[in-house]
Amino acid sequence: MILLDRVCFRYNEKMETSFKLKEVSFSCKKGTINGIVGGNGSGKSTIARLIAGLITPQSGEITVDGFKPNTHSGNCQFLAGIIFQTPDTQIVGTTVAEDLAFGLENLGIAHEEMLVRVEETAKQFGLAHLLDTPVHFLSGGQKQMLCIASVMVMRPAWIIFDEPTSHLDPWARSVFWNIVSGFAHEQNIGILVISQLPEDILHFENIFCFENGGLVFSGQVDELKKESSQLNWLNRPEAWKLEEILEACR
Numbered sequence: 437m438i439l440l441d442r443v444c445f446r447y448n449e450k451m452e453t454s455f456k457l458k459e460v461s462f463s464c465k466k467g468t469i470n471g472i473v474g475g476n477g478s479g480k481s482t483i484a485r486l487i488a489g490l491i492t493p494q495s496g497e498i499t500v501d502g503f504k505p506n507t508h509s510g511n512c513q514f515l516a517g518i519i520f521q522t523p524d525t526q527i528v529g530t531t532v533a534e535d536l537a538f539g540l541e542n543l544g545i546a547h548e549e550m551l552v553r554v555e556e557t558a559k560q561f562g563l564a565h566l567l568d569t570p571v572h573f574l575s576g577g578q579k580q581m582l583c584i585a586s587v588m589v590m591r592p593a594w595i596i597f598d599e600p601t602s603h604l605d606p607w608a609r610s611v612f613w614n615i616v617s618g619f620a621h622e623q624n625i626g627i628l629v630i631s632q633l634p635e636d637i638l639h640f641e642n643i644f645c646f647e648n649g650g651l652v653f654s655g656q657v658d659e660l661k662k663e664s665s666q667l668n669w670l671n672r673p674e675a676w677k678l679e680e681i682l683e684a685c686r
Contacts, residue, residue, distance in 0.1 A: 438470075438487060438516075438594065438626065439463045443496035445482060457482055458650045459496065464642055466594075466626040469616060471640030473631055475669050478646040480630045484598045487628065488518040501593050516626075517587035521599040523579035526586070532558065532574070533567040535582055539590045557589040577608065584615070594626035595619060601636055613639050634671040645670065 445457040457479050464470040474480045485491045486498055489505030498505055500515040517539075520526050529535030536554045545553070558564045561581045566574070574582065587595060597616070601609045616639070619625040629636065637643065643660055645653035647669060653660060664672050 437463055437465050437499075437501060438628065439497075439499045440483075440486075441497045443486065443493045443498055445486060445491065445493050455479070455482070456649050457486075457493075460651050461496075462644055462651060462654050464626070464628065464644075467620060467624050468627070468641040469620050469639060470626075470628045471631060471636065471643045472628065472646065473637060473643060473670070474646035475632060477648075478669075479649045480632070480646050481598055482649075483646070484518055484596050484628070484630045487594075488516050488596055490518070515592065516594040516596055517590060517592040518596040518598060519583050519587055519600060521602050523576070523583045526583050527571050527579060530570060531567070532563055532569050532571060532582060535571060535586050536563075536567075536589050539586060543590060553589050553591075557585050561585040561588075592625070594628060597627075597629045599631060600629065601631065601633055609635075632671075634673045638673050638675060 440460050440462055442459045442461055443457065444459055447455055455477060460479070460483070472480045472483055482491070486493055487500065487505060503515055505515055527535050528538050533554055536557060537550055540550045540553060554567070555564070558567055561584065563578070563582060563585060566578065571579065571582070584595075601612060604612060616627055616629070620627045629640070631637075637657060637660070640657050643653070643655065643657055644651060645660070645667060647667075653663065653667065661676060664670050664676070
């Protein structure tokens with residue numbers, strides 16, 4: 437479980453006008469697809485970075501499966517990996533194999549186990565024939581798969597996707613959501629997706645809405661659908677709008 441308890445964060449504490457995350461508290465469980473939505477500057481990407489341990493809250497507490505992000509204790513599992521929307525900003529290896537091995541090296545995984553994990557993960561994501569390929573020869577879709585594989589090879593308890601569908605066409609989005617559903621429902625990996633695209637809302641089972649650094653809604657998507665008219669900033673899915681039109685015509 438991911439648990440945030442009265443978490444506050446400000447990027448520049450010396451400036452009163454700087455963005456501030458305001459005592460955010462919520463929890464989400466594994467086995468479901470959890471979504472965070474909000475407009476630009478609402479705080480959703482800040483939440484992703486806090487949970488992944490890339491930044492630290494000024495106050496409050498975050499735990500991922502009982503551990504604080506970016507800490508390790510004994511045999512503590514790698515907690516949360518974050519996948520950004522632009523693959524080129526996340527790929528660090530010169531070849532597919534090097535990129536898959538990078539995170540394992542940082543975790544101190546033994547060389548023999550590292551080789552096994554790299555080969556198994558590459559096969560799972562259709563990259564086995566590309567292990568020695570320089571990453572700049574990969575297609576956009578292959579780079580996206582490599583980013584996901586490079587997180588999955590570390591066997592995270594949670595995967596955080598930050599704006600993953602904003603540059604994908606409808607076919608690629610369908611493939612992405614099939615992969616995400618398999619992670620959540622078949623492998624019981626915790627899934628948290630940060631998005632501002634209205635159509636992504638339809639894939640979320642639990643949803644958290646942010647506005648101006650504050651949590652303004654948490655619950656299931658059906659509940660959000662009923663209350664969406666009260667959230668003026670929310671871009672509702674076209675399917676919801678169509679339902680309203682058809683209902684009005686009856």
